[in-house]
Amino acid sequence: MKKMIVKGEQKLTGEVTVGGAKNSAVALIPAAILAETPVKLDSVPDILDVHNLMIILRSMNVESHFNHGVLEIDPTQIKKAPLPGDAIRSLRASYYFMGALLGKFGEATVGFPGGDDIGPRPIDQHIKGFKALGAVVEEEGNKVHIKAGSEGLKGARIFFDLVSVGATINVLLAAVMAKGTTIMENAAKEPEIVDLATFLNNMGAKIRGAGTDVIRIEGVDSLKATNTHTVIPDRIEAGTYLAFAAANGNGVLVKNVITEHLDPFIAKLQEMGVRLEINEDSIYVPGGDLLAPVTVKTAPYPGFATDLQQPITPLLLKAKGTSQVIDTLYPGRVLHIKEMQSMGANISSKDGIITIKNSESLIGSEVSAGEIRAGVSLLGLALMSKGTTVINNADNILRGYERIIDKLRGLSIKIEIITDNREDGDK
Structure with a gap:
């Protein structure tokens, strides 16, 4: 299994090209x-x-x-x-x-x-x-x-x-x-x-x-x-980088985007107060915006994609107020919550509703990527936190995001990947 070692307080800047879906x-x-x-x-x-x-x-x-x-x-x-x-x-x-x-x-x-x-x-x-x-x-x-x-x-x-x-x-x-x-x-x-x-x-x-x-x-x-x-561009990958750029970026251009595929996601970012410069096949995010809380409700396309409810979470944690996420498709999609709590995030889930409040004191921790989107949301949070975060089971992130380490490097982010070959019980 692979681990990601992520140093906190790194800001994304530069450009990234989205791969095939x-x-x-x-x-x-x-x-x-x-x-x-x-x-x-x-x-x-x-x-x-x-x-x-x-x-x-x-x-x-x-x-x-x-x-x-x-x-x-x-x-x-x-x-x-x-x-x-x-x-x-x-x-x-x-x-x-x-x-x-x-x-x-x-x-x-x-x-x-x-x-x-x-x-x-x-x-x-x-x-x-x-x-x-x-x-x-x-x-x-x-x-x-x-x-x-x-x-x-x-x-x-x-x-x-x-x-x-x-x-x-x-x-x-x-x-x-x-x-x-x-x-x-x-x-x-x-x-x-x-x-x-x-x-x-x-x-x-x-x-x-x-x-x-x-x-x-x-x-x-x-x-x-x-x-x-x-293959068409990956709208979930594009949305992930857009959310990270809005939460923790200083000028990020996301290229190879079919913007119509992201209409509900873009609308939610704009509702939060995120400035976006939308071009024919790319979107530029200046970053540094004051963010308002929102309610995210997932739905089949053309609604808000369930695969983007976790990647948007680090952004919601920066909003001034209380946001909610209601995943009507997979209400059990909550593997990120406990891990984020260990990093100081004010996030909880009850009766199918995820409640997310402004969280200023985020600290790196040792967490686990339970699945693709939960894992990548932890990566986004780690970049915003103080100190270092270790993400175990990082293979889950790698199986869903093409060349994510190289792409983040192009956004001025440094992440270390190590392979843990220890058997259970080894010290």
Whole structure:
């Protein structure tokens, strides 16, 4: 496991370029196995999740090569094989292989996915969609086996009981080569879903309505890549750096941003009194603003992203007054709170509401990154605190933020990474 050693009272200044979207890449990579040709993706983030997906590809005899953001995947020799348990358990997005394998082979056996500990994220809506397409779903221990009927998958009308990004993507992957027409209603609208639909359409799929709550899919017989697909910029990474710059920056330019993808986040920063200079594909944050408290309520896109409620917390701690965060999607997303309290933050949670009050006396401490976004919020707080903070389980941050140490170095921030090889019980 890795540790981050963060010296406090460091201010961000300079510029940072946002990489490709993690949440797009982890859907595009499983989608690539649907193609009958090699696939090339550009602007793929160099993060652990991507490398874990490459391990899963290799287990199916799918070669992949990753170099400077370009990921080449050759699914032409793909074989049906059980997916490796360790990679599956460490990465929740591995469940997209359910839909992709079901669409490719008519069956899939996948271990129940792992990923961040942010509370229950059931896959009942995924299974509901697969069943609607004519698949039989059997759960056995910690595995789920999905198999199409003798006549293959057939298009269907599917109304999701709740808005689910994962279910929308998974059913889309299964339906893209099903016979007939599939209509998904109450579908998620996230930009990453639009990115996936664009990728598939460029290979010959017939998907309409991505980005709205009704998606129509006309099944096709085959998919063939003819060009390189560029992954959209990561709106969560962009929002994280914007929040850090507003809380603790002295002139920060965040580049490679699709500003429309951040509309609700930008609106909340402006409500707090953060000055922003919004350009076509970048945002400049002068820093040093007097900040007002706000209430943040997460919601499916185009609402305030749940993945940004923790990264905005260091900024809320600087507001003069009491702010609240209500995460309607994952109310259990509170692993940062106890750690922040140990650093002197006036933050608490009760009845699904996180209360955040102005905190002046922040002191470095030894904390743990329980998951990606909780971990990065601790990093932001550490930079504002006095003294030194040690963040254990820093791998969780690294698996979600591409080259974060190098990017922070470009913002005049120094962070040390050390690998802790001690066994439990060692002194």
